[in-house]
Amino acid sequence: MDIPYEVLVYLFEYLPKSDRAAASETCRSWYLAANDHIFLKNKVAIFYKSVLSDETFSPINIFENALITYYNYLFNEVEITNKLNDFWEKNGVNIKCLTLRNCDICEKVFVHILQNCQNLEALHIQSCKELFMSGRLLEGKTEGLLANNLENLKCLSLSGNQYLTDVLVNRFISAAPYLEELNLSSCSLQFHLGLVKKFYPPGSDVFHNPSESVLTFYFILQLIVAKAKTIKHLLFSNTLIDGAALKSLSEVDNLKLETLQVHSCDQLTNTGILALTTHQTLLKALDIGLCTRVTDQSLVHICKNLVHLEYLNIQRCRAVTDLGIAELGKLKKLKSLNISQCELITKDGLEKGICAEENNVLEELDIHSLNLDQTGVIMISEKLPSLSSLDLSYCFNAVTDTSIQVIFKNQVLLHTLKISHCDKVSDAGLTGMGKIETDGNNDDDGPIMSSMDNVQAPLKIHLGSRAEEEIMRDARRKRDVMRMCEKLTTDTYSGYSLARIKGLKELDISGCNRITDVSLTYAFNFKELFNLNLSRCQQITHEGIVNLVKNCPSIEYLNLIDCYNLKDEAVTEVVKGLRRLKQLELRVSFINILCNVFGISEWKAILQRFFKFYMYLHILT
Template identity: 25%
Template sequence: MRTDNDNSAPYRPSSGLYNDVTRAPCYKTKMAATLPVEVIAHVMRFLSVGDRKASALVNRQWYEASLDPALQTNTVFHLLTPFTSGSTVQKFGLRKSPNLILNDMDGSSRSKEVVKKACQHLGQHLQSLSLKGSDITEGTFMVIIPHCCNLRKLDLSLCNSLFLSGNLLRKPNDFQAAEKSLVNVRELNLGSLRHLSDCVFNRLVTVMPNVEKLSLSGCTISYEFSPYDKESKTRASTSVLTFVNIKAFLERQGKKLTSLNLSKTGLPGSSLRELAMVSGLAIRELNIAGNRDLNDDDILALVKQQNGLTSLDVAMCGELTSQTVLHIQTYVPQIQYLNFSKCRRMRDSAASKLYTLPDLQYINFAECPQISSKALVSGLSSKPMLHLASVCLAHCTLVRDEFVETLGKAVPHLKELDLTSCLAITDRSMHAIAAFLPELKRLSVAWCKNVTDYGILGLEKPSEEVGSSRLCELNGGRFSRNFGTIGFFSPPSAADMTVCKITQEEALVVLAQHDAGKPTGLQHLARLRVLDLSTCQQLSDLGITCAIRFRELVCLRLNMCTGVTDQSLVAIATNVPSLEELSISQCHQVTDDGVTKVVKRLQRLTFLDISCNDKLTNCTLASISQYCHCLQKLDVSLCSQMSHDALDKLQCHLPHLVSLQSRLV
């Protein structure tokens, strides 16, 4: 069993309480014990989930404060039924968490009993229940449902065993029990179900008459059911899910339904037009991603009829062109969410008029290679974009530094920026991001190979002439402040002779500015929580040591950063205390000593990727086994020095490890 923060949870500042409390003097511990529970619970509202979990370990009083229902609103319980005991489940009632995910559930009597107890203790507080991917049976499902009278969200995606027989809710007693318990459900997810039929679908939506959000993503839908049977349009199928039946449901539920997900269902254009014209239907959120047959005229017919749309996802619809964007601008200017990922026929005209969408919050042009910087500058800076919070331009190879600089000045409140594989991005962009986007929480510059230490540190890179005259100062000297001693690098290799590296003196200046409260470079992004620097091969230990100093960073990816050594890992372990996800795949200089220091210090790690590192041995696995008690996912693929016996021991010591990737070990 584990708890996670919900994706929609608001950002909360943290003080690194875990590290401070464990070293607190005795009098401070006594003072903490005398605080009223109500005061402690109020303080915990301002902590991140990781700090809140750590603070609950201070003493019994702090643990009780952490159970305050107000703190459980955005907490999700992942219950791994094969590894959960009855005594653990009995304590669920104290937490009163409204969100529960049941994983790895099978048809065994033990799983059935654990699930029953969990729903008994959480049932009256439960508002969201996910059975995604579980091998749940109809009997177990009917044991769970009567205890969940206040459910508002139900996820049955990938539960193919539940729908295999086609008899779900067929018995009158089961139907009545479900009708009584599920009347408050507002969100229903039936995605990726191979055996969903019209009859079962109709029973489900009948017992949940107030559904507002429906997902049928990845379901097999028959658009021409029994073409030789004239009565097929009025009869529900017992074997397949038909478009005619879905349309009939929309005609009944149209006034209540606000969100519909038909992605990856092979939806043809004619069917989309029929749905758009359903009387009374007023969809606000529509996902039709992955339906490759849709064209611009289909989208035009949609937006003309459904002019209340605020969210539209048409990713991977390869026939759509820039004309689609013009239709959206004309008929639904109030749109807030747009996803055109992998719509490769999009051109500059699709981006140059974005300023006509004043309420736009999220825009995704990933893998639209014909979108240029000039068009993006025009689209996002011609008028103030007051609500824009997220921009994704991954694999847009025509994006240049000029756009990033303009974006930073035009949208200073941006929260998320993805520039993955924007190969023309250089240190100028990094300087602009650090200077103009202080509220940024997620940043990806993976595969931007022109980003160097000077970029992430906010320093001006010297000219090539100066750089060639300073080769003797290459990397200055390996140093570590507050966590090690100063040493020196070996002479530069031939591959390094064309790269001007930061010197020790420049790095000391950056650290001095950080200590003075005037950080430069990436350090200026104090709210950053996710950072991806994968394949930025010009980064070195000095750059990472001085720039990666975030108290709130949760996820860090340094895959294929060949300049990363144990010194970088030691610095990360010291300067990023809240880290929960770390990826250092193909960092070939990393050794057992560096990884050991990381896992010893960062005991909140839930995800660790150390694959393709030949210098790592069984000693690394022993350290992980000893210190990573919260670890849920581990990737050690292609680590040739590790053995299967050591992996078996690791799994015995970490029973809550959900995923272990060990290919070719």
Template identity: 30%
Template structure:
């Protein structure tokens, strides 16, 4: 039947598939491959070319797809890299809308080979391309400047993050040939206030050696009406500079990232939101001096806020969360590592009134979060798509039941380090009374200070009853499977659209529970690190019932053997990331199986696998030349 369908019909069907599913469907036959070349299917397709391992003929074949997105990595001054770049420009250049050269050792000459072919470019990423800016002569020649002005006029997004050698002069030449830039990132760049405060007139001259805030401010005064997004994170921006930025005439930023600038205070944020009333996204993570007053200022002056990130702002208290309902358009909220935020405040802020647009909540390491909040959140925000409860140590099976019952649209779920989650929670079963939750919150009531140091001698160790693993029986597992076969899923199985699941260090999960619960057709990322109950049986079930998996982490799962990993890599042909580190039972046989079956693998971690050898690793790298990252610490 598939062979006789018209190409147009097949292409229409592919529009409803994910990128991974489309790649698999394109391998059916030549007709399906031709259907996958439909330009309408290329809008979310990204070509990632590692220039040392890519041939010109390969790039030429990619030109048939007319993909608008291209990433070029590991470029150097070799003739092969130049050939790949030239071919990429010839066959993909006219269709490109997004080009990333992040981290490449690209030269000015190679960059000027690329630029003339990219006339429709809208997004350019030059982050970490330090070799390109080392000499300070980029676009200094008149002919280069003229060519760039003609080709880069349509660029809307420019990423100049993590550049050590960016100077005022080069920055001015770059933004001068891109007059329509709307999003600018200078994250991680070293920014001085002015390059020579003692020289007369230094505030009006551009530096040839450093990037100055005075120069950035001058750019904002010229481009302010067009600029919608600005990223100044990790630039050591002082509060005085932020106040100056807020008062630039005509500037109306909608997205601002000032994360990691630790000297910022509540008063600085007040000055900002008073002047920049069009803000809809603000990231102030890792700004340790900010308190709950910042949230109150935001609620007062920018009630249209949609994205807020307060992660690692440890001075935030309950008042920061209790009135979040005054931001009715809120879509994303992040209070990760804000240990003083309680469930009571979160219930008042997120569950007391309707939050119709809220889709993502991150409360990682908020140890005061309880089951009551998760239940209230599920009932009041049923359209939630992302929920991160990593290291919320008081979370139990009640929360897992609420998530499964009330959040059917969830796509990302993290319950890592929630050590009180058991098989009964992920399978949607009621726990028998004799193995109830009493005495199980050992991380909170057993005198343990951290996940690493236990009781360190101040308190008596937990009793055997406190640390015993609560496992389901064979009869209960068979009943769950029968219910699933009858079309009545329970537990996490009700989250049919789940794509990312993290159950790392949920050590009360058993082999039987994992086998019955993890059966998701669309799941692409699964993390089961330190799940000590995981065995080869679990891996065989995952390989069979999670066919779309692309990322798998099973670090410190000491019962896993070569046989289990071999069966996984044979079945899961889409794997791009695999972490099997810290396992003394894995040998060179695992590496041989990975080299034979994982043709798409890009990242592999086998650190602390003492039974593996460097010779086997060398053979693996030879068989998988596209392997971007291989972690092999302490492999003998």
């Protein structure tokens, strides 16, 4: 008996996308159910450096004649010509989101695309300088857009285009009456009042004769004033926006922003942030990362007034100290927080802020490169039990075998964990065989203590260097942890090891040079892990890779750069064992080995045989 279509769709909702892709190959009915609208609405068809003008072998023909409908397309570094007009005429009505990134496209073809994509909801044109260079795009004298031609458009991104002018932006926005999001990040937005006086004399109508030479914040501000009731999201990252400009933006009548991104805006000051927190109290997402002039004063007002905030990024706001961080506890709805690279933040600020009491709301935390010790990480682990994403990279003194096991004990909901270059972590920590400080309670389920450090050193003088002593110490540590792991089984005890985090999907342990095959053998058993970074883990060998491939079959992205102990057998094991692998990053020496062993033609045949999906092989020289 066939399973009803609706039941299949319901069941597939519980599967990760890679599992759905595998299930879709079972039969036609499963294929259609796995590609139902509920799954495809966020799926993107990507064309990267593809040759689309070839009428016979163009990859776009696959989507043009597909049984299912794709709604989102991304064209990256491709040439789009009038040879694709049939595709737009046939599929354009179904396209909801279109992204053109670094594409070679002429004005006439672009207008033809927009005329056929009348249901477009999001349009991203990034770094397409030739499209805007002439200044005549959408001019209207020949084949421009009609009024309200983009009436369904809600998101417009023109980021990274240096030839944008006021008149070009006006043509886009005039055709989109219900626009909610505008992105002008990395554009040459001009704020100088002298330019405003030159192109817009006092008393003139800015919309009657927009400038064809420059892109001014003054004109953009007038557009926002006109669209204030619909605009909800603004992105001005990597521009020269300053405190005065942000103040004037915040004070626009009827403007109720939900998202503001001003990432990497060096001219932004406390004056603008204070005005923002006074007038835009409905903000849910705020990104002021790399704004070096922002201080504790801004953060205090943010935490006091923006009580609906769910996302906050203050990355590398180096003037922020514990005084401002201590106020973060007032943001009761905060779900995602990035305070990385803030050199003046310590454990004391976190203890008074987000860790003042148990926080079950915060889900994502990025504290990489903070000046913390292991007690700070232990505190975070105990006070933030609902984290799904945690970045502790470059916290050299904070991430140890002790603190990492506390994370494994408390953070069982983690999907993403990054501890890049935390070189104090060893196999003892990842496997749960190392020492851990408890609260004085001798719990039966506590981790087994390694007696390696308690063994009395032999009375002899070492003539080797410190590096040689460290190598010998690592070897003894690896041997002892291996012995303890061999004596245990998962049925009796697994300790506070990495294996406790059953739902882990992304893991970055690059630069953790004390990690060896022991961890890959006894701590890695993740059915959903799809992204793994092992670069610069120089003690990993073929033996560990064999166990990794067997226990983590869903890996799609694997980084093995600078793993010098890996030979051709290990790479061959990866190629043959990881059937879902899409991207593999290696050093060029590995490719030479493979070509020597298999021959170039046979190596290509292996890739084609064992990869059902597109694989990107990144080679470093």
